[in-house]
Amino acid sequence: MSQYRAPLADMQFVMTELAGLDEIAKLPGFADATPDTVAAILEEAGKFATDVLDPLNVVGDREGATRREDGGVTTASGFKDAYEQFCELGWNGLAKSPDFGGQGMPHLVAAAVDEMWNGSNLAFGLCPMLTGGAIEAIELNGSDALKQTYLPKMVAGEWTGTMNLTEPQAGSDLAAVRTKAVPQADGSYKVYGSKIFITYGEHDYTDNIVHLVLARTPDAPPGTKGISLFVVPKFLVNADGSLGARNDVRCVSLEHKLGIHASPTAVLAFGDGGGAIGYLVGEENHGLEYMFVMMNLARFGVGMQGVGVAERAYQRAVAYARERVQGRVVGAPKDAATGIIGHPDVRRMLLTMRASVEAARALGYVTAAALDRAHRHPDAETRKRELAFAELMIPIVKGWSTEMGQEMASLGVQVHGGMGFIEETGAAQYVRDARITTIYEGTTGIQANDLIGRKIGRDQGKALTAAVASMREVTRALDAAGNADLKAIAARLRAGVDALEEAGRFVVSKLQTEPRAVLAGAVPFLELAGIVCGGAQLGRSALVAAKKLAASEGDARFLRAKVATARHFADHCVTHAAGLRDTVVAGSAAVLALADEQF
Numbered sequence: 001m002s003q004y005r006a007p008l009a010d011m012q013f014v015m016t017e018l019a020g021l022d023e024i025a026k027l028p029g030f031a032d033a034t035p036d037t038v039a040a041i042l043e044e045a046g047k048f049a050t051d052v053l054d055p056l057n058v059v060g061d062r063e064g065a066t067r068r069e070d071g072g073v074t075t076a077s078g079f080k081d082a083y084e085q086f087c088e089l090g091w092n093g094l095a096k097s098p099d100f101g102g103q104g105m106p107h108l109v110a111a112a113v114d115e116m117w118n119g120s121n122l123a124f125g126l127c128p129m130l131t132g133g134a135i136e137a138i139e140l141n142g143s144d145a146l147k148q149t150y151l152p153k154m155v156a157g158e159w160t161g162t163m164n165l166t167e168p169q170a171g172s173d174l175a176a177v178r179t180k181a182v183p184q185a186d187g188s189y190k191v192y193g194s195k196i197f198i199t200y201g202e203h204d205y206t207d208n209i210v211h212l213v214l215a216r217t218p219d220a221p222p223g224t225k226g227i228s229l230f231v232v233p234k235f236l237v238n239a240d241g242s243l244g245a246r247n248d249v250r251c252v253s254l255e256h257k258l259g260i261h262a263s264p265t266a267v268l269a270f271g272d273g274g275g276a277i278g279y280l281v282g283e284e285n286h287g288l289e290y291m292f293v294m295m296n297l298a299r300f301g302v303g304m305q306g307v308g309v310a311e312r313a314y315q316r317a318v319a320y321a322r323e324r325v326q327g328r329v330v331g332a333p334k335d336a337a338t339g340i341i342g343h344p345d346v347r348r349m350l351l352t353m354r355a356s357v358e359a360a361r362a363l364g365y366v367t368a369a370a371l372d373r374a375h376r377h378p379d380a381e382t383r384k385r386e387l388a389f390a391e392l393m394i395p396i397v398k399g400w401s402t403e404m405g406q407e408m409a410s411l412g413v414q415v416h417g418g419m420g421f422i423e424e425t426g427a428a429q430y431v432r433d434a435r436i437t438t439i440y441e442g443t444t445g446i447q448a449n450d451l452i453g454r455k456i457g458r459d460q461g462k463a464l465t466a467a468v469a470s471m472r473e474v475t476r477a478l479d480a481a482g483n484a485d486l487k488a489i490a491a492r493l494r495a496g497v498d499a500l501e502e503a504g505r506f507v508v509s510k511l512q513t514e515p516r517a518v519l520a521g522a523v524p525f526l527e528l529a530g531i532v533c534g535g536a537q538l539g540r541s542a543l544v545a546a547k548k549l550a551a552s553e554g555d556a557r558f559l560r561a562k563v564a565t566a567r568h569f570a571d572h573c574v575t576h577a578a579g580l581r582d583t584v585v586a587g588s589a590a591v592l593a594l595a596d597e598q599f
Helices: 008-018 021-025 035-063 079-088 107-120 122-141 144-156 287-323 344-376 380-421 427-438 444-456 462-480 484-510 515-520 522-550 556-572 574-586 588-598
Strands: 159-164 180-183 189-199 208-215 228-233 235-237 243-246 249-254 265-270 276-280
Touching (some): 008 344, 008 522, 035 079, 035 107, 035 427, 079 122, 107 122, 107 344, 122 159, 122 208, 122 228, 122 287, 122 427, 159 189, 180 208, 208 287, 228 287, 287 344, 287 380, 287 427, 344 380, 344 556, 380 427, 380 444, 380 462, 380 522, 444 462, 444 484, 444 522, 462 484, 484 515, 484 522, 484 556, 484 574, 515 522, 515 588, 556 574
Parallel strands (some): 159 208
Antiparallel strands (some): 180 189, 189 276, 208 228, 228 276, 235 243
């Protein structure tokens, strides 16, 4: 039976050779993130993922979460105990501030560990992910009183956090939010309204749940400028830190979902019994910008969900392909009982899965390291440059990695053949679970619009130009290495970078004058950016691996695989870049014409 195993060798390779773990450890506050410490953290996280979370994945899928008659929610068997172990071992506070009881590890380390939670049990990993975003929003924007009241408990995992944006009539259009918050004489607010799609909005893990809620005050201006952010706890907190009265927030129902069944997705009602007590975060009418702090982290986290699910789908597929004997493998002895892994097309699918996962992992970890530099580097210019890069990459990490995860989960079913369509083999669950990742925290279309409108449009493509220049350095280094595989990768990557640069110029030149044409190609542009940026990271990995092989350093089998994986991605994935460029530059006209005529 397939069992999740954290890909520790690749994780450590990417962290050390591509993301610069040694450099990150030298940043202020990260002195404890030494290679030995990080290796020990990854090893222990891998054990927890394998021994505790992975066995519960199918249990959670089959049992789901259930709402009780009293409005409470009972999670699947074993999940509450697993969460208590998770918190006792300190995993919830791994990357949180030591000021509130956290361990202060870098985003880079957290990204790798979070990938393990997502790969072994996506439904479980959602709870700490959202709590982490809520912690960040309160820490950056909340008053000292809010921080002291809520953060120590949330960092310890004794209380969890949620993000409440979506309403039935509004969907992703936050300008249409109707939930209201009425100021009270004591400085609190009474909140009235309903929110849908609230992940872990009710559960039995902890005594308290800290809801972060977007709402409007009575005098707020219309649209997104009139949105404020409030902390609305499930239970009010007494002055001594103990829990007080139950707040006026209730779980009305749980959504019946395609996947992630063990994650309770709640419909919450605020204020049906007189008003839910809430506390303003920061200033009125600035809620959306505060929530985007939480949302940005969540979007990055969802991108790592795509990586984790794809990794797990790959592991199950390759295990099955080794065991399943069917048909005569071309080139094998006539009587040989060879697994289907010997069939060229099966091998192609598995290599595509592995290469895509490694490309997305590398891009995610490098982005996490950029966030660490953006927050901690002593040089202001470096912080600015790293932040620009990270902000450019986050919609790509979220959008491309999740689309990749969904595609690789589907490819995993294909490797299984008919058995993949049978629930008992486990491959189908990854398809169902991965499907939501391209939707929540902003659909792929929203990520693409953000990439084009905000991240590229606001600086006229300067951050993209810098990224392109960096990737051209990689192609030059690959060409100069004198290795046939590296030269082949360089040729593919150069063509891909050319395609991305041309598509980027089109976006910058037409965004103001022909925005509909640009936005019609936004998702293909995001896919183009993901493939090329991921391919560049694999090109870097091939350079490192080839150098180590030449010097007889490291595990030769692992290093040869890194070169081969990068070559496969270049030949089978980066080659799509030119077609995507053409879609972005020329394909929008037909989309708009057809839409005007037919819809």
